[in-house]
Amino acid sequence: MTRHLALAALLLSPSVLAAQADPGDRVILITFDGVRVEEFFGGLDTVVSAREEDSGIYDLERLRRDYWRDTPEARRRAVMPFFWDSLAPRGMVLGNPARGGAVRITNAYGFSAPGYQELLTGRAQPDVTSNDPVRYPHQTVLEYARDRLGLPAHRVALFGSWENFRHYAASREGAVFVNAGYDTLPADLRTPEMRRLTELERRALALWEGSRLDAFTGALGLAWLRHHDPRVLYFAFNDTDDLSHSRRYDRVLDALHALDGFLAELWRTVESLPAYRGRTTLILTTDHGRGHTPRDWTDHGEGVPGSESMWLAVIGPRTPDRGEMPGISATQASVAATLLACLGLSPEDWAGTHAPPVAGACGPR
């Protein structure tokens, strides 16, 4: 290396060098916990909002002003304008039951841990029967992708609001980088901004002890993306589930609206970075549905019809620009193989019997 090159290398941060050296595809997986097809595809649902004792809405007039519109398309756009205007046209959106679409979980439980394990391992795992903080022996698509691409752990990263993602991310501790709940970031990998965010998240009290607020999960993961050039980055958000269980329908819609703001910031960041622009696929989905009725929209699990019903969006350079594709059905198990295809890997090489990728979701770039 000549002296000039050595000087240039000193001036560039390691992440910038890595980005220049690595032309591979990036995948960003995003989950919104327990978001129903009703809100995702139709926005404000009058079945829920009709009676205050069912909805828990504090100020219906305000809510209607913000989110009531005459058609389902306009209502969902009021809740998630960036997603529907700017992301959906650049990919495929599956699962709208009003148009005959069906995306379903295949596990028998309809709650979080079985859903995340199905999503990450490519099949329903019958031994995952509780939300306990347990590490399971099933290899996840995250650890497989890291092995296959030969990456350092910090370039396959998961930022989760719920602390249990420490256990659910991989079958072996340390197999991928995880920052979940109120975890501290390693001193050699954090920036002053990340350090400040982890101080603040502890003072911004979320409803439950085991989860931080999604705003911090999003901001930390975005900072990670800018500094560490992950090839696979998973944002696992949680606010929507806590607010639904708390029967605050108004705040569920507000939380979705806030997550849409995060998607806008994420996409601006992707478009601004040469390592990510034109090479990045977003996969957006959920871990389970919830009940359809005014009483049980808050709930989910065995015996609550609707828990099996979910939605899935794949947005990126390998995906046809089609928007809603109601005719294509998919399962939660198909997300893992889809992620591999969007990374440019062949899902068939992953040992074991895994569900195939969503048809046509990620072809050649």
Ligand SMILES: [Zn+2]
């Ligand atoms: Zn959940």
